[in-house]
Amino acid sequence: MQKKITPYSDSGSGKKEQVTQMFDTISKNYDGLNRVISFGLDVKWRKRVVKILQKKKPVQILDIATGTGDLAISLVKTGATKIIGLDISQGMLEVGKKKVIAKNLGSTVEMIIGDSENLPFPENTFDAVTVAFGVRNFETLEKGLREIHRVLRPSGTFVVLETAVPSKTPFKQGYHFYCKYMLPAIGKLFSKDKSAYSYLSKSASVFPHGMDFNNILRKTGFIDVANKPQTFGVASIYVATK
Numbered sequence: 001m002q003k004k005i006t007p008y009s010d011s012g013s014g015k016k017e018q019v020t021q022m023f024d025t026i027s028k029n030y031d032g033l034n035r036v037i038s039f040g041l042d043v044k045w046r047k048r049v050v051k052i053l054q055k056k057k058p059v060q061i062l063d064i065a066t067g068t069g070d071l072a073i074s075l076v077k078t079g080a081t082k083i084i085g086l087d088i089s090q091g092m093l094e095v096g097k098k099k100v101i102a103k104n105l106g107s108t109v110e111m112i113i114g115d116s117e118n119l120p121f122p123e124n125t126f127d128a129v130t131v132a133f134g135v136r137n138f139e140t141l142e143k144g145l146r147e148i149h150r151v152l153r154p155s156g157t158f159v160v161l162e163t164a165v166p167s168k169t170p171f172k173q174g175y176h177f178y179c180k181y182m183l184p185a186i187g188k189l190f191s192k193d194k195s196a197y198s199y200l201s202k203s204a205s206v207f208p209h210g211m212d213f214n215n216i217l218r219k220t221g222f223i224d225v226a227n228k229p230q231t232f233g234v235a236s237i238y239v240a241t242k
Helices: 015-026 030-037 041-054 070-078 090-102 141-151 171-190 196-206 211-219
Strands: 060-064 082-087 109-113 126-132 152-163 223-230 235-241
Touching: 015 030, 015 090, 030 041, 030 090, 041 070, 041 126, 041 152, 041 223, 041 235, 060 070, 060 141, 070 082, 070 090, 070 109, 070 126, 082 090, 090 109, 126 141, 141 152, 141 211, 152 211, 211 223, 211 235
Parallel strands: 060 082, 060 126, 082 109, 126 152
Antiparallel strands: 152 235, 223 235
């Protein structure tokens, strides 16, 4: 029997293996489901991440929890000569590799399997590191953030795109209703893993966001930390510097 995945926790308890299994299972439906459950807004949010990094003119970028490579592929527009998409799920990477080949981007975008908490790169390697909808799946959040800080070059930019919980009425109430009832129902229609989208909604609702996440970034060594709420606060883009 497949294990159920518990919401965000910094205590480990096999979360990494469970998350890997979940994403392997839903990998073929992941892109379509993302468009449906976010009403296509995830595309707009990724474009804003790209726009932020275009101004930084990075040469090498690491996209952690790259999944099927949506952000890694979009980051080509920054002008970077090398973009590495890293993910713990082989199933997600296989989908992403096909997209990279179809777009003839193999010389720029490389998709590799790896663990965000044990990155296979030397210190000070990347001009920018990105994570889109992935930090809440880290088994030990601060360990993963310290690894990111390690491989980022001095003055390099770290950008996180993550779901958040709106603070204003009626958006807060609408968000909770959508996550509790609609998101799991939509996931069950399209995915064989009936617990997957229930997990995703729960993990999003309990993950530290806004000032709480800003403070965790500062604690792990980042400076110039700022968060930019998106679409009434249902997501945020966090920008920080090493």
